[in-house]
Amino acid sequence: MKAKHQRLTLALLALAAIVGAALLALSALRDQASFFYAPSDVERRGLPLGRAVRLGGMVEAGSIARDADGVTIRFAVTDGRATTPVRFAGIAPDLFRERSGVVAEGEFHADGSFRATNLLAKHDERYMPPQVKGAMHETRSLAGVPGR
DSSP: OOHHHHHHHHHHHHHHHHHHHHHHHHHHTGGGOSSOBOHHHHHHHOOOBTSOEEEEEEEOTTOOEEOTTSSEEEEEEEOSSOEEEEEEESOOOTTOOTTSEEEEEEEEOTTSOEEEEEEEEOOOTTOOOHHHHHHHHHHHHHHTOOOO
16 A cells, blocks of 8 residues: 555544544533533423532522521522522522522432532622722822712
């Protein structure tokens, strides 16, 4: 076989390997393509049992309840169309509160509840950490600009 044909064969094999790897990766990520499931997605598609997923939405007003152990929090996540009960044992983020966005990582149980292993509290685009807000106030005062 000539060197030209060997290079062409190797290039075609490399291309086939890359395409095969891409197809395998896409098929593995097919169900995890979205960042999180919303409660109405779960209601429409059914519960993804036995695997780690993310559930996202808003913490329903009046739904936060703390168990007597002081660590377990029960609350409901809603997207306005459906609601999912969530149980989390651990320290909740500072931004976690009613009517705020949340993404809970964990798994669904057959009864329709979600057991979270991690909570990610979402904030709006106007959020500013208290340390930064205080530093901006000091900077404005030093520059002669009145703070808010």
